[in-house]
Every structure is written in C-alpha cells, then in structure tokens.
Amino acid sequence: MPPGAAPSGRFDRLDALRAVAILWMAVFHFCFDLNYFKFIHENFYRDPFWTVQRTVIVTLFVFVSGLGQAIAWEQGQSWPRFWRRWAQVAACALLVTAGSYLMFPRSYISFGVLHAFAVMLIIGRLTAGAKLWLWPMGLVAVLLPQLVQDPFFDTRLTNWVGLVTRKPITEDYAPLLPWIGVMWWGIAAGQWVLQQRRPWLAGPLPQRLSPLAVLGRWSLSFYMVHQPVLISLLMVVAALVR
Secondary structure, eight states, rough: OSSSSSOOOOOOOHHHHHHHHHHHHHHHHHHHHHHHHSOOOOOOTTOOHHHHHHHHHHHHHHHHHHHHHHHHHTTTTOHHHHHHHHHHHHHHHHHHHHHHHHHHHOOOOSSSSHHHHHHHHHHHHHHGGGGHHHHHHHHHHHHHHHHHOOGGGGGGTTTSOOOOOSSOOEEEOOEEEEEEEEEHHHHHHHHHHHHHHHHHHHHOGGGGHHHHHHHHHHHHHHHHHHHHHHHHHHHHHHHHHH
C-alpha cells in the first residue's frame, strides 16, 4: 500500500492504479538522478515539462490514497490497524529526511510527500464521515494557498502548512495545503464510487495487469528502495565512464 490506508479486502484495480503512479514516479526520479550525475542537463525546478509532471504524479498519489481511505472507512478499519500503517509511513518520512540531508544538506527534505501523508492520513481518517462536505472542504483547501500567503509560513517550522509567500529551498515539498484538498476529493470520490459504481473499484482486473496489482500492494517499500538502488547504479556507471 502507498502512503494510505490499508483495507482488509484487496481492490486490485486500485492497487494497479497505485502502481501506475509509483512507476511514473520512478521514471521521473531516474531522470532526476541522471541530471544530478550530469548525464543529462535539465531544469527540474523551473521547466514546466518536469514541474507539471511532478504535480500530476503527486496528485495521482494523493487521490488514490483518498480512495484507499474511503475503502478503509467503509470496512470499519480499526484504529490499531490504522496506527500500525501510519507508523510505517511516519518512520519512512524520517528516513527520507535523514537520507536527503546526507545528499543535500542545504536543501534537505523537511516536509515532503511522505511527511504530508503522515499528517493527511490522520486528518482524512477523522473527517471521512463528513461525506458530501468533503467536496467543498477540498475546494477551499486547494484554493486557500492561492488566496492567502504570509511570511510567517516561510520558515522550515511553519512551511508545512502551505501558506508560503515563496517556495522553500528543498528537494521535495508537499505542504498540507493544497494537498489535503486532493485527499478529501479522493475520499469523497471513493465513497461515491463504492455506493454508486462499485465495479469501477471492486471489479476484476485483467490477468495481464496482475503484476501491477502486486506492485501496488508494496508501493511504500518500492518508494523507499527505488532511489537508493537507482543512485547506487548511477554512481557505479559514473565511476566507470569518467
């Protein structure tokens, strides 16, 4: 499971969709690593080709996690089960901070995607019962950072909220606002689909796509392992060709 709820019953279609997001992310990170080792020369911080991709990938991840939260809420997931999964996500977020500090001490990740998930999962769990109210709540959360900014939120201790006047210098930044809005939309959409179009999520997955479902079930592990593997391989290649 990705940073998201772990329902007791599997929904192969949702797992496969999660795998699509994780594979797209891996390709994006591989290109980033190629640039870091100067095999290619791209601007991942300003070029819309890369910045828009990053936004779409995170949006897909968060929305799919919201769908997973809707399933967990419908199945009555227990708090102990929730906290076990949450602890895994939170621990991985701390590891990301530590690892990024070693590679990028001036722009290490203090509040990236996994940190955001650790916060949003709790909020999503507590607010899933809002049902239809999740749609306007999500809209407010998405629009608020465009309407309200204050220098108070520009520090590392406060930029996690998202109401910054400038993007912080960091390798990954996924603030609570606007991303909690996308999760709320995912939860709301998941609740509607489960009630009105359940086969969209619960229907069978074609056999040829079953590997995607398997990958989707292990997406957090894949997330944590893929970058160290890619970076190690490129370090070896760089040492051999230079």
